[in-house]
Amino acid sequence: MAKILLEMRNITKTFPGVKALDNVNFQVEEGEIHALVGENGAGKSTLMNVLSGIYPYGTYEGDIVYNGNVCKFNTIKDSEKLGIVIIHQELALVPEMTIGENMYLGNERGHKFAIDWNKTYSEADKYLKMVGLSESSKTLVKDIGTGKQQLVEIAKALAKQAKLLILDEPTSSLNEEDSRALLDLMLSFKKQGMTMIIISHKLNEVSYVADTITVVRDGATIETIDNSGQEPVSEERIIKGMVGREMTNRFPKRENVPIGDKMLEVTDWTVHHPLYPERKVVDGVSMYVRKGEVVGIYGLMGAGRTELAMSIFGQTYGTNISGSMKIDGKPVKIRKGADDAIRHKIAYVTEDRKGNGLVLSQSIKVNTSLAHLDAISSHTVIDGDKEYAVAEEYRDKLKIKTPTVEQLVGNLSGGNQQKVLLAKWMFAEPDIMLLDEPTRGIDVGAKYEIYCIINDLAAAGKCVVMISSELPEVLGMSDRIYIMNEGKFVGEMKAEDATQENIMALILKSGRGE
Amino acid sequence: MDKKLVLSALKKNAMLIVLVLVYLFFLILTHGGIFEPSSFTELINQNAYVYILGAGMLMCMLTGGNIDLSCGAFVCLISAIGGVFMILQGLGTGVSILLLLLIGVVYGCVLGFLIAYVHIPPWIATLAGYLSFRGLGTFILSSNSKTGSLAPFPADFRNLFYGRIFPTEKGVFNIPCFLFGIIAAAIVVLSVFSARRNRIKKGYEADTVKQAAIKSGISAAAIILVMTRMAMDGGIPTTLLWVAGIILIYSFITSKTTIGRHFYVVGGNIEAARLSGVNTKRIMFIAYLNMAVLTTIATMPVIARSNSAYANLGKNFEMDAISACVVGGVSASGGAGTVLGMVIGATLIGVINLGMSLISLDANYQRVVKGFVLLAAVVFDILSKKRAK
Amino acid sequence: MMNGSTRSGLLALAGGYIIYLAWEMFQAMRNGTTSVAPALNIVFIVFFVLAGSAVLFYAYRVWRKSKKDDAEETPPPRPENDNSLK
Numbered sequence: 001m002a003k004i005l006l007e008m009r010n011i012t013k014t015f016p017g018v019k020a021l022d023n024v025n026f027q028v029e030e031g032e033i034h035a036l037v038g039e040n041g042a043g044k045s046t047l048m049n050v051l052s053g054i055y056p057y058g059t060y061e062g063d064i065v066y067n068g069n070v071c072k073f074n075t076i077k078d079s080e081k082l083g084i085v086i087i088h089q090e091l092a093l094v095p096e097m098t099i100g101e102n103m104y105l106g107n108e109r110g111h112k113f114a115i116d117w118n119k120t121y122s123e124a125d126k127y128l129k130m131v132g133l134s135e136s137s138k139t140l141v142k143d144i145g146t147g148k149q150q151l152v153e154i155a156k157a158l159a160k161q162a163k164l165l166i167l168d169e170p171t172s173s174l175n176e177e178d179s180r181a182l183l184d185l186m187l188s189f190k191k192q193g194m195t196m197i198i199i200s201h202k203l204n205e206v207s208y209v210a211d212t213i214t215v216v217r218d219g220a221t222i223e224t225i226d227n228s229g230q231e232p233v234s235e236e237r238i239i240k241g242m243v244g245r246e247m248t249n250r251f252p253k254r255e256n257v258p259i260g261d262k263m264l265e266v267t268d269w270t271v272h273h274p275l276y277p278e279r280k281v282v283d284g285v286s287m288y289v290r291k292g293e294v295v296g297i298y299g300l301m302g303a304g305r306t307e308l309a310m311s312i313f314g315q316t317y318g319t320n321i322s323g324s325m326k327i328d329g330k331p332v333k334i335r336k337g338a339d340d341a342i343r344h345k346i347a348y349v350t351e352d353r354k355g356n357g358l359v360l361s362q363s364i365k366v367n368t369s370l371a372h373l374d375a376i377s378s379h380t381v382i383d384g385d386k387e388y389a390v391a392e393e394y395r396d397k398l399k400i401k402t403p404t405v406e407q408l409v410g411n412l413s414g415g416n417q418q419k420v421l422l423a424k425w426m427f428a429e430p431d432i433m434l435l436d437e438p439t440r441g442i443d444v445g446a447k448y449e450i451y452c453i454i455n456d457l458a459a460a461g462k463c464v465v466m467i468s469s470e471l472p473e474v475l476g477m478s479d480r481i482y483i484m485n486e487g488k489f490v491g492e493m494k495a496e497d498a499t500q501e502n503i504m505a506l507i508l509k510s511g512r513g514e
Numbered sequence: 515m516d517k518k519l520v521l522s523a524l525k526k527n528a529m530l531i532v533l534v535l536v537y538l539f540f541l542i543l544t545h546g547g548i549f550e551p552s553s554f555t556e557l558i559n560q561n562a563y564v565y566i567l568g569a570g571m572l573m574c575m576l577t578g579g580n581i582d583l584s585c586g587a588f589v590c591l592i593s594a595i596g597g598v599f600m601i602l603q604g605l606g607t608g609v610s611i612l613l614l615l616l617i618g619v620v621y622g623c624v625l626g627f628l629i630a631y632v633h634i635p636p637w638i639a640t641l642a643g644y645l646s647f648r649g650l651g652t653f654i655l656s657s658n659s660k661t662g663s664l665a666p667f668p669a670d671f672r673n674l675f676y677g678r679i680f681p682t683e684k685g686v687f688n689i690p691c692f693l694f695g696i697i698a699a700a701i702v703v704l705s706v707f708s709a710r711r712n713r714i715k716k717g718y719e720a721d722t723v724k725q726a727a728i729k730s731g732i733s734a735a736a737i738i739l740v741m742t743r744m745a746m747d748g749g750i751p752t753t754l755l756w757v758a759g760i761i762l763i764y765s766f767i768t769s770k771t772t773i774g775r776h777f778y779v780v781g782g783n784i785e786a787a788r789l790s791g792v793n794t795k796r797i798m799f800i801a802y803l804n805m806a807v808l809t810t811i812a813t814m815p816v817i818a819r820s821n822s823a824y825a826n827l828g829k830n831f832e833m834d835a836i837s838a839c840v841v842g843g844v845s846a847s848g849g850a851g852t853v854l855g856m857v858i859g860a861t862l863i864g865v866i867n868l869g870m871s872l873i874s875l876d877a878n879y880q881r882v883v884k885g886f887v888l889l890a891a892v893v894f895d896i897l898s899k900k901r902a903k
Numbered sequence: 904m905m906n907g908s909t910r911s912g913l914l915a916l917a918g919g920y921i922i923y924l925a926w927e928m929f930q931a932m933r934n935g936t937t938s939v940a941p942a943l944n945i946v947f948i949v950f951f952v953l954a955g956s957a958v959l960f961y962a963y964r965v966w967r968k969s970k971k972d973d974a975e976e977t978p979p980p981r982p983e984n985d986n987s988l989k
Contacts, residue, residue, distance in 0.1 A: 094967070316789060339791035348789065356785035361849045362778065370779060371790040373772045380772045385716055404719075424790070579910050637912055833920055836913070847910040878937040881924045882947050885954070892917050892958055 005030040005195050006051075006164060011062035013046055013055065020046045021060070022219040028164070033186060033196045035206040035227075038216035038242055039415070039443035044199050047216070048166055052086045053079040066164075083163030087153045089172060095142035100124035102141055103156040127155040131185060147178030154185070165189070166197045171205060172441065175301065183209045201443065203239070207232040215241035243445045251476030252448065254455045259479065260291030262329065263463040264312075264346075264432045269323035271304075271311040277319050281307045283487040285323075289432065289463040294454060296478030297467045298503060304487040305467045306351060309434040313348035314341030327432070342371060347430035349421055351437035351467070353414075357421045360410035364402060365391040367409050367420050371428040394423035398453060415446025422453060433457060436467045451477060471500055485510045529843060529855065533862045540869030547872045548865070551684075551747035554740055559676065561864035562753045562815040563589070567835035568842075568856045569764040570808035574801045575839055576768075576777040578784065578848035580629075580636040582802065584643025585809040585835065587651070588621065589828030592813040594651040597664030597823035600671060607671040614810055622806030630798035644832070652825040665822030675756065675818035678749040688745040695741025699734035706730035753815045760811070765853040777801070781848030837863055840891045863887065911966035918958030925951035 006028040013021040021043050028034045036044045049055050051064060053073030064071045066082060073079045076086075093102045100121045108115045124137035131151045135144060141152065150170060157165055167186075171179035179202075186196055186209055200206050206213060213225040213233065223241050227233045271282035282304045289295045299305045310317035312325070315336045325332055327344060334340050341348070350357040358367050368391045369376055376386045391405035398419040402412065409420055418438065425433065435454070439447045454477060457464055468474050474481055481498050483491040483506050490510040493503070524531065540548045547553065567585055574580045592614055599610040625643070628634045656662045680690040706726050713720040721729065744750065768774040779787040780797045788794045812831075817823055842859025844851025866887065870880045925948045931937040932944050939947075 313789075337791070337793065338789050339793065342791045350789060356783070356789050359779045359782035359786050359849070361782045366775070366779070370775075370787075370792075373775060377772050381770055382772060382775065384770070385712065385718070388718060389716075579913055581913060581916070833916075836916070840913070840917075846913045876938050878928045878931050878939045878944060878947070881928050882951075885921050885924045885951050888917055888921060889954055889958070892914065895914075896961070 002029040002031055004028070005067060007063075007065040008047070008051065009063045009065065011047065011050055011060055011064075013050055013060040020219055021050070024062075024216075024219070024221050026214060026221055027224075028195060028197060029212070030195055031190065031193050032211040033190055033198060033209055035210035035213045036197060036199045036216060037201075037203065037206055037213060037238060039413075039445055042216045042242075042443075043219040044216050045168065046219075048086060048168060048197070048199065051079070052076055052084055052166065080160050083161055084166070085157040085160050085162035085164070086166040087157055087168065087170065089169040093141045093149055093152060096140065098138050098140055099128065099135065099144075099152050099155075100137035102152065103127065103137070103159050107160060123159065124155070127158045128152070130158060131155045132181075145178075147174050147181070150174060150178070150182060151185075162194070164195045164197070166199075168199045169201065170198065171200065171202060179205065201441070203235040206238065207235065213238060217242060239444050242443065250444070250448065251473075252452050252455055254294070254458060257292045257455075257459050259293050260461065262288045263291050263327065264289045264465075265326040266312060267324045267326075269308070269311070269325075270321070271307055271318035272320040274317070274319050281318060281487055282311060285484075285487075285489050287482055287489065289465055291431075291461050291463055292458050293479045294458050294464045294466060294477055296474035296481040297465060297484055298471060298474045298481055299467075299469065299484035300507070301469060303484045305484055306436055308484070309348055309436055309465065309467060312341075313346055313434060314338045316341075316348070342428055342430070345429065345431040346434065347371070347425035347428050347432070348434045349425050349436060349438060351440055353417050353421050358409050358417060358424075360408070362409060364395065364400065364405045364407055364409055364412075364420055368394055368405070368423045368427055371424050375427070375429075390427060391423075394427060398423050398426075399449060413446075415442040415449075418442050418446065418450060419453075422450070426457070430462065432463050432465070434465045434467070437469065438466065439468075439470070439473065447473075471503065475500065483507060529841070529858050529862065533858055533865065536862060536869075537865055540865065540872070544869060544872045548869055549743070551743045551745075553868060553872070554743045555747045555751050557861075557864050557868050558751055558754050558757060559815070559819055560868065561860060562757050562819075563812040563831060564834050564838050564860040564864065565757045565857060566760055566808055566812035566815075567831060568838040568860050569760055569853060570805040570812075571832075571835040571839050572764070572768075572844055572851060572853060572856045573777060574636070574805055575836075575844050575846070576781045576848055576851060577798055577801050578781045579846050580798075580801070580848070581832070581836055582625075582640045582805045582809075583637060583832050584625075584640040584647060585805065585812075586828040586831035586833075587644050587647035588618075588806065588809045589813045589816060589831055590651040590823075590825065591647040591654075592617065592810050593817045593823035593827050594654040594664070596813065596817060597667070598654060598658060600668055601664050601666070602658060607668060607674065610671070611814070614813070615807065618806045618810030619803070622803035625806060626799035626802040629802055630795040636802070648825065648828075651823075651827075655823060655825060663822050663824035667817060667821055671814075672818045672821065673752070675752060675815040677752045679752060679755070681749045684748050685746060688749040691741055691745040691750045694750055695738045695745075698741070699737045702733050702737065703730040753819075756811075756815065760808070761853060761857055768853055773797075773800070778849055781845075781850070783849075834860075834863065837888060837891065840895065841887065846895050911962045911969060914962035914965060915959055918955045918960075918962055921951050921955035921958060925955065 004027055006026075008024060008026040011021050011024040011026070012019070024043070024047060026047065036047070038044050046055075050060050053076045056074045057072035064073070066084070071079070071082065079085075094105070097105075100117075103124045104115075104120050108120070121137045128135065128137055128151075131154050133148060133151050133155065135148065141149060144152070150173075154165075154167075170182055174182065183205055186198070189196065198206070198210065207227060211226075211228045213227050215222045215225070215238065225233055225238065225241070265288040267286045269282060269285045269287075270280060273279040273281050285308060287295070297305050297308070307317050311321050314334050315321055316338055325334070327346075332344060334344055334346075338348075354360060359370070365387055369382075369387050373382065376383050376390060388405065394400070395402065395405055400412075400416050400419045400423070402416065409417060412420065422438070438454070439450050442450070454464055454466065466474070466477060475495070475498055478495050480495060481493045481503070482489050483493070483503055485507050488510070491503070491506040537548070570585070571582060574582055595617065596610060596614055599605045599613060600607065605613070621643075625639060628639045629636050652662070655664060658664065680688065682688045706729060710720050710726050741750075744754075768777065776787065776792050776797050779790070779792060780794050784794055787797075813828075816827065820827065838860035839851065839856050840846060840859070841862055842851070842855035842857070844856060844859075866883060867880075870883060875883075928937075928944060928948050928951070932939075932941060932948075937944065
């Protein structure tokens, strides 16, 4: 039995009106990789913020015992002094600075007033080598990719003499290859005796890398699963703990939805990059969607899927857009601007709900009505009561978890935010819904609910285009699938013919065909 | 439970409470001088421009913390042109005002176009005006007058912006003014209770009778108090009507109309607004067009009061308007803030300035106070931003 | 987002104005148009210069942070495949 490095005892943390953590107990052994999984809003991040001193001692109840001592952290600096270093989901690097400057930002080498640059860079290079980066520490951060930036973050943590490394969703912005490399790096650190806590939604990664898995649900630790055996714990087993019930079917069935006539048809659609007009982002795409149909568009990041959807949605992306569009059999020309697209009953539900989907500083009510203010106003005067009623209706319909629709959207969890985003566009009463990564970054339970909403939309005769880079989701939800690669459609399949293998084969073939 | 309610009410109305405390402070310091009828008239006349410019600045700040640096200098330019129109050319008051508004619209369109469609950062676009308008105004003044100032303005113009409605002698109780106060107070009480009834009828959460009574009672009492004091000073100042009209119009626009909503969402997340069908460029355009028009309107009570146009007119007006907004809780990063907040902020600054001039405080002490108020607002903004995280 | 950088602009304005007030106080003192005791006056002037500079510095930090956030929030340019040119 290894020594217990960290123990959090009976931690309770309350925010006004909410108990975010309720009597949580959590133990980490020295030298292990401990995974923390749970739905969004379950309290994982709050727990880690308590640990790292972001919520100072006194704002929570309970004890943190680290290395046998009870700790009272007042700032993040206090916890870092003991070697507890947290790497947040969002990278915190300054792109205009060099790797070395970034690594010692706020932790400068040398005297108080004169930074010793030689020391900075030579030490930085040492740590970069440890994480397997061959870049010089004098390279600007903006010149390296996201995957390498993540490694720089880790090197930065090592430079702080980390003994307990906490990684919050370290792979959420990495591609498959970089993710795997990162996980392997974690395993090699483990061999050297480092203790790590990883928070992740990607259960396959968790079962690959973790020795112990602790499931958090509704602000409490539900169970701790041992994963050090030969056979990795199955994803279903973890999901069961996360949602509190057995998920027999991750994708709800759509039954007896009649598929009607072609609603949206796009022919020979070509879009150019707004900054480099000579570059084609979408190249000669032709597609159609019928009423009551869910069409999946699968492609890797950068295949041009978002660009395709946004260019259909009132040319909100791209220049020099050519091609023809028919809605309900009639050729249409949509003027530039989202308002005209909305008038033509098209909705685009963005992949980036925080960046360009929601107004986080405003209430659920304001966000819900935003795309269709005309419906709740007469002569540009908003009917406040009607707006409230509409927001309540959608809160009910989409099961948005909130005490009141006056709640600011920024205070909601990812899944609930996604529902507000969907509510906004459903209230705009579109016939055509372009959903871009509708389940990105949300937990299993909320995903299921979103799938149900998609099915309801199809059953109501809308046509749904679902863009996704999660292959199982595309396979599970679509009636028909388009496969996109490098701006072109490289294949079209019926759901019953499609398999993971033949879709990947198509993409690989098209890549080689160039 | 009750204690919690009181606490949250206190928190919500923190600036209002500060205003009352500052007022009481000066009440003692001036031995009641700030409660004299003339002080009330003075307060509104002295600060009319802050309220009007504040309304415009609020709209600009809502779109994302954008400001207009040129408004003070534009006041100077408009006053110079107004002086030429009314004093030298002898154009009628109505014609002059229309022409001046037209100039405001033209400047607003140019400014709005540069900011919204050419994407010049607002502070750079307005800095040009800040640097050039005062010089232009001074040039017009000095080439038309030996003294470098134009005076006096016609009487009908001054009556319109610096007069009294149904004037009576000072010290004689002015009945129309008092009636006006009673009616305004009644409207406030009625609207609070009818809104409450409406909410109850539709089954929404509503204030208790006690809460509604306290809320409307305090505002009604304040209105009647102010109007009875003003009644002793010759009647309703016309400035008050202009200011009240603009405040009412802008609170309605910001809280009840789709275009007002668009201002808030553009400031909250401009990309989300664009993808939700909001014409974000048009909103930016309107913000600055509106600002220029309001600046022109704000110039009227200023020159009517000073009765002359001179080179230093409108100096630091932009700072006053920005301070009113920031003290009134308008977010420096956009998307949040109300007209009512701005009004409270402007009144607070006005009361401080008036109180200091009443006790004839040394100019340097006045600067010290001004600096501390601004520092407090900055600290408050930083703290609220921190807490938001 | 533009918000951070405009907020820093406003803060810079406030900081600058506080320093400007200190300058005005200095002018008044030099011209002898103030009755405030010189020693006290200097204390205020120094305090305002320091406070104004602090606000300016904070504005700079906000601005730098907003630049950093910019880089975070706009996801790194999509690996747009150059093959599409061919």
